[in-house]
Amino acid sequence: MPRPMLVMFSIQAWISVFRGEAEESFPLVLRRLSGGQEIRDVTGLAYWKDNKVVVHPPANPVGVEAFPSFSPKRGMFGPIEITRGCPFACSFCQTSHIFGVQPRHRTVTQIVRQAETLCSKNRRVVVRLLSPNAFSYGSPDGRQLNLTAMSTLLAALRATVSREGRIIFGYYPSEVRPEHVVPETLELLRRFADNDEIVIGAQSGSQRILETCHRSHSVESVLGAVSLARKFGYKVIVDFILGLPGEDAQDVRETIAVMEKVSRLGARIHPHAFVPLPQTAFSAQPPGKIALEVIRALEQLGQRSAIYGEWIEQQRLAHRVYRHLSSQPASDR
Numbered sequence: 001m002p003r004p005m006l007v008m009f010s011i012q013a014w015i016s017v018f019r020g021e022a023e024e025s026f027p028l029v030l031r032r033l034s035g036g037q038e039i040r041d042v043t044g045l046a047y048w049k050d051n052k053v054v055v056h057p058p059a060n061p062v063g064v065e066a067f068p069s070f071s072p073k074r075g076m077f078g079p080i081e082i083t084r085g086c087p088f089a090c091s092f093c094q095t096s097h098i099f100g101v102q103p104r105h106r107t108v109t110q111i112v113r114q115a116e117t118l119c120s121k122n123r124r125v126v127v128r129l130l131s132p133n134a135f136s137y138g139s140p141d142g143r144q145l146n147l148t149a150m151s152t153l154l155a156a157l158r159a160t161v162s163r164e165g166r167i168i169f170g171y172y173p174s175e176v177r178p179e180h181v182v183p184e185t186l187e188l189l190r191r192f193a194d195n196d197e198i199v200i201g202a203q204s205g206s207q208r209i210l211e212t213c214h215r216s217h218s219v220e221s222v223l224g225a226v227s228l229a230r231k232f233g234y235k236v237i238v239d240f241i242l243g244l245p246g247e248d249a250q251d252v253r254e255t256i257a258v259m260e261k262v263s264r265l266g267a268r269i270h271p272h273a274f275v276p277l278p279q280t281a282f283s284a285q286p287p288g289k290i291a292l293e294v295i296r297a298l299e300q301l302g303q304r305s306a307i308y309g310e311w312i313e314q315q316r317l318a319h320r321v322y323r324h325l326s327s328q329p330a331s332d333r
Helices: 003-015 025-034 095-099 108-121 147-161 183-192 207-212 219-231 249-264 292-303 311-326
Strands: 016-018 045-049 052-055 126-130 166-168 197-203 235-242 268-273
Touching: 016 025, 108 126, 108 147, 147 166, 147 183, 183 219, 197 219, 207 249, 219 235, 219 249, 235 249, 249 268, 249 292, 268 292, 268 311
Parallel strands: 126 166, 197 235, 235 268
Antiparallel strands: 016 045, 045 052
16 A cells, blocks of 8 residues: 555544444445545444544444454464354443344354364464353354354364364353353363353342343342352352442442352452443443442452452543543434
């Protein structure tokens, strides 16, 4: 690309962003830039014009099969995306708003093909599987388990990477929903995968707040999932979001109690500060204020090495995001 076009791209990219999935629209923008054409009519683009934000409708969801998870030609590798989309649309989360509520699963054939590519580059390969909810693979609605699909995928990957490679499933960069932690899923994990730790999304210890956030699971399911995973021999990390909108003193006490319970079960707590994210139901809410009693509880858990994470820095970030969003008209958020 000629040097002047690189300058043009940097100027236009500075004032333009993509909404939704950009696998098709981003290359289109690059082609137009290389030909000196206008880019601001591209679907899914948002940009500044006359001191106002112009927002086009987001691009249509893409077929995940058409776009591999990494670029072998450029030596760029990462996790293999196995599922895109999430049906739950939790009030604090952008995933459903960016990728839609209908799950789209990559086929076993293509996942295995990408794993084979990794193996060709490194004999002792680590295959990390990326999904909004790892145990939802193959499910038509993302809510019900499809144990046959999960088993087929994991067995095929095990045969591909052999015992010299490692399969990471239900752990970073993914997590699992508590109601999907059942003996059958844990047995598949133990049989085929290599991680000895899983991440469970709890988010709150208050049933009222879980319902406000449209989490569609119970506090009891969180405790049951942690207990069962520990019985299967897994280390467990449990995610909590602190300072969620609408929390009152009772909700705070209930969350502290649940954090203590999962800690006594042997799990570690991964606390997060609530950050209002664009396009979510909570986008206009102020950043979460973490109660003093929560901070004290976290300090006590920290003394037992029962927590980890950057929740203090996230609280600072939350205020920065909120100040920016508050300066924009509601229609532009």
